Amino acid sequence: MEIDSSFAIEVNNLTVSYTHKPALWDVDLRIPEGVLCGIIGPNGSGKSTLLKTIMGLIKPDTGSVRVFGKPIDQVRMRVSYVPQRESVDWHFPVSVMDVALMGVYSRKSIFSKITTADKEIALEALAKVNLLEYKDRHISQLSGGQQQRVFLARALAQQADLYIMDEPFVGVDAVTEDAILKLLQEMKKEGKTVVIVHHDLQTAYDFFDFIVMLNSRLVVAAPKEQAFNKRYLQEAYGSRLSILSKISELIGADELKRTTTEINRDVADA
Numbered sequence: 001m002e003i004d005s006s007f008a009i010e011v012n013n014l015t016v017s018y019t020h021k022p023a024l025w026d027v028d029l030r031i032p033e034g035v036l037c038g039i040i041g042p043n044g045s046g047k048s049t050l051l052k053t054i055m056g057l058i059k060p061d062t063g064s065v066r067v068f069g070k071p072i073d074q075v076r077m078r079v080s081y082v083p084q085r086e087s088v089d090w091h092f093p094v095s096v097m098d099v100a101l102m103g104v105y106s107r108k109s110i111f112s113k114i115t116t117a118d119k120e121i122a123l124e125a126l127a128k129v130n131l132l133e134y135k136d137r138h139i140s141q142l143s144g145g146q147q148q149r150v151f152l153a154r155a156l157a158q159q160a161d162l163y164i165m166d167e168p169f170v171g172v173d174a175v176t177e178d179a180i181l182k183l184l185q186e187m188k189k190e191g192k193t194v195v196i197v198h199h200d201l202q203t204a205y206d207f208f209d210f211i212v213m214l215n216s217r218l219v220v221a222a223p224k225e226q227a228f229n230k231r232y233l234q235e236a237y238g239s240r241l242s243i244l245s246k247i248s249e250l251i252g253a254d255e256l257k258r259t260t261t262e263i264n265r266d267v268a269d270a
């Protein structure tokens with residue numbers, strides 16, 4: 001895969017801890033502009049922490065983050081963050097249209113009025129995620145998949161250059177997953193960079209073209225063809241070897257299939 005030399009995100013020697021135990025240890029990585037990037041790793045490996053630190057929501061112990069070469073506060077308007085669905089108060093008194101408009105507001109000064117053109121941008125975003133007919137509905141009256149799509153509409157209405165999303169596929173049905181994937185592909189075609197925390201290894205290979213693999217430490221940040229190999233997967237997932245076999249079946253990578261069979265045989269012999 002050809003990689004542009006400019007970076008959407010640069011993370012330098014990042015260590016982050018909540019109490020005493022670091023959730024991220026000395027992480028150093030670059031995500032090129034224009035890629036669909038999946039952040040993967042086992043539960044508790046620091047994926048969400050990385051996103052929150054990139055967004056400036058958590059202060060690191062040491063290290064720094066640059067987004068489009070600058071501190072996040074200088075480029076916030078170019079970045080759209082879609083948090084995990086559970087982290088939102090869905091009883092907050094707003095409609096689907098209000099949420100989509102929030103994306104537009106985030107690009108404007110707090111004193112400017114919403115114009116007809118702004119409303120059109122919000123409506124267009126809702127149409128892209130198939131939620132136009134729900135525009136006047138309260139957000140608590142949506143299914144899980146629809147709630148996820150409202151978030152996407154808000155992100156689209158922001159017309160950002162970088163989209164950072166925390167598990168957008170969780171709790172959505174196959175049709176919604178397909179719709180989200182198509183949207184992501186469109187965004188990539190338009191030159192946007194999309195960074196997604198994703199914990200399903202089996203689909204990660206199909207969805208993304210660049211992979212950041214974490215296990216509190218950085219395991220690898222590389223195009224998927226390089227990232228999905230035995231050494232890195234073992235380093236990230238340790239002895240959860242049945243996962244490796246599953247992936248090899250799914251991605252049909254001969255080399256991976258051979259090596260995981262070997263590993264499984266070694267384990268059986270041991």
Ligand SMILES: Nc1ncnc2c1ncn2[C@@H]1O[C@H](COP(=O)(O)OP(=O)(O)OP(=O)(O)O)[C@@H](O)[C@H]1O
Binds near residue numbers: 019023044
């Ligand atoms: N607010 C918090 N306070 C204390 N510890 C936290 C907090 N949030 C996360 N942690 C801890 O930090 C580590 C990394 O958590 P994080 O949520 O970043 O991992 P993750 O890879 O996103 O996990 P998952 O796949 O389960 O969503 C975990 O050990 C977690 O328990």
